[in-house]
Amino acid sequence: MGSYRKHTLTLSQKIPYEFRCERCHQNSGELTAVFEGKSTETKYLLAKLSDEEKQQMRRGAENALNTAIQSARKNAEEKEEYSPEIKDKCPHCGKPQSWAVKGLERLPRVYGLSCAFWTALLCITSNIAHWFGFTIPVIVIVALTVIAGLTGMAVGYARIKVKKMKTRHAEDRQIPTIYWP
Numbered sequence: 001m002g003s004y005r006k007h008t009l010t011l012s013q014k015i016p017y018e019f020r021c022e023r024c025h026q027n028s029g030e031l032t033a034v035f036e037g038k039s040t041e042t043k044y045l046l047a048k049l050s051d052e053e054k055q056q057m058r059r060g061a062e063n064a065l066n067t068a069i070q071s072a073r074k075n076a077e078e079k080e081e082y083s084p085e086i087k088d089k090c091p092h093c094g095k096p097q098s099w100a101v102k103g104l105e106r107l108p109r110v111y112g113l114s115c116a117f118w119t120a121l122l123c124i125t126s127n128i129a130h131w132f133g134f135t136i137p138v139i140v141i142v143a144l145t146v147i148a149g150l151t152g153m154a155v156g157y158a159r160i161k162v163k164k165m166k167t168r169h170a171e172d173r174q175i176p177t178i179y180w181p
Helices: 051-079 107-132 138-167
Strands: 004-018 031-044
Touching (some): 004 051, 031 051
Antiparallel strands (some): 004 031
């Protein structure tokens, strides 16, 4: 059985931004959002990376970083949907801002799918225990997966509702000023 090593290169870039709080009306000052790009390479038999492979990993990480920044910029400018790296909590009063709610719209799907996936995986792997005389019927696995998915979606929608409730009293809606590279 051979062994292998996974090489990972992560590049990050800080993007400055600021916003005026919708509650206390103070300027947040310059804050930084950190965007990352990763590249991985798997080498068998614990081999080291050649210079060409290192350069290829660097190009891959740079491409991933540029893609992440371009995607965040496009969503911010076209849809006013801000990435999670751009934090909306006011450093003075600690209140969330209304402009960050739109970025949470995909949260229920993410929660629902991840809950369903992990529940199905847990149920299926627990069926390995049938050697010990315990099995879970397929209908129960399907039911638990659906229930977990719906519960995850409900939690996601609840988080959005809580965020909307916290930001509904904003007197004047603002958007952050992001200093893109």
